[in-house]
Amino acid sequence: MAPSKVSVKLLIETKGRKVLFAEAGKDFVDFLFYLLSLPLGSVVKLVREESMCGCLSDLYESIENLNEAYVQENQNKKSVLNPTSQLRVSGIPLLLSDHRESTTREFYTCPSSRGVGPNFHGGGHNYMSDVKNMTCPSCQAKMTNVWSYVSPTAASTGTVAEGGGFVKGVVTYMIMDNLEVTPMSTISSLTLLNKFKVKDVGALEEKVVNLGADEVLKLLKASLECKTVLSTVFLGN
Structure with a gap:
């Protein structure tokens, strides 16, 4: 802490x-x-x-x-209302x-994003958002699949x-x-x-x-x- x-x-x-x-x-x-x-x-x-x-x-x-x-x-x-600093x-x-940032941060992708969903081995989209339920610019699906970013302080003392x-x-x-x-x-x-x-x-x-x-x-x-x-x-x- x-x-x-x-x-x-x-x-x-x-x-x-x-x-x-x-x-x-x-x-x-x-x-x-x-x-x-x-x-x-x-x-x-x-x-x-x-x-x-x-x-x-x-x-x-x-x-x-x-x-x-x-x-x-x-x-x-x-x-x-609750924007996060882009400087990590x-x-x-x-x-x-009241403003302590977590050592993890969630990002969201659509079901067809590369690396998740049915298109894991090819195709898919590269779009990602830090706000849940945003609309994918490519397929118009809701971006609900969660990816977690771990900051460098996560494993520190x-x-x-x-x-x-x-x-x-x-x-x-x-x-x-x-x-x-x-x-x-x-x-x-x-x-x-x-x-x-x-x-x-x-x-x-x-x-x-x-x-x-x-x-x-x-x-x-x-x-x-x-x-x-x-x-x-x-x-x-």
């Missing part, structure tokens, strides 16, 4: 109540990068309970309430308990492998208040302190915070609304 909490160290300018930057490891950076691969429908589903601004949550709810009689036979509301990267700590995720481990990363990510270094830290015109080092405070599902939802919501995400989420600005 992915860790339920991820630790991040914040450097806070106490007088201005602002997070100058955060220090984090591979797990948090992998998660931030993963957010960019989430379909819009998944983002709306996650943050609409957090009083998301705008009308996308209303659009989402109207689709939920739409009677199936108005939906095309070869379409499915699930593909819009192993070892990412999703942190979102649940820990983040060194080669998994997006970025390399054994490196500390710097995350700015607007979520820009760069490798951490002493020079980069000093450069930033100069950029922020920090003269009183005593006014700086280090604070370690632990992110779980609740904090991540707030972070995701704030990233859609402002460019001071860390300060907003952890300092209540």
Whole structure:
């Protein structure tokens, strides 16, 4: 299982109540990068309970309430309301308990698809869908035969492998208040302190915070609304 909490160290300018930057490891950076691969429908589903601004949550709810009689036979509301990320990267700590992707994923083919059904040794079609009961473009039959995709994490112990995720481990990363990510270094830290015109080092405070599902939802919501995400989420600005 992915860790339920991820630790991040914040450097806070106490007088201005602002997070100058955060220090984090591979797990948090992998998660931030993963957010960019989430379909819009998944983002709306996650943050609409957090009083998301705008009308996308209303659009989402109207689709939920739409009677199936108005939906095309070869379409499915699930593909819009519960889309899955097309980016399949192993070892990412999703942190979102309601959005954990299974290590297996089902795909569907028609009865005449190659490899299944009566045409196993020849003929058949190559069409596949991740939504059940879609209509085969070739024979017009319903795509109901199940194939299972197994992700690279299925046989793992649940820990983040060194080669998994997006970025390399054994490196500390710097995350700015607007979520820009760069490798951490002493020079980069000093450069930033100069950029922020920090003269009183005593006014700086280090604070370690632990992110779980609740904090991540707030972070995701704030990233859609402002460019001071860390300060907003952890300092209540």
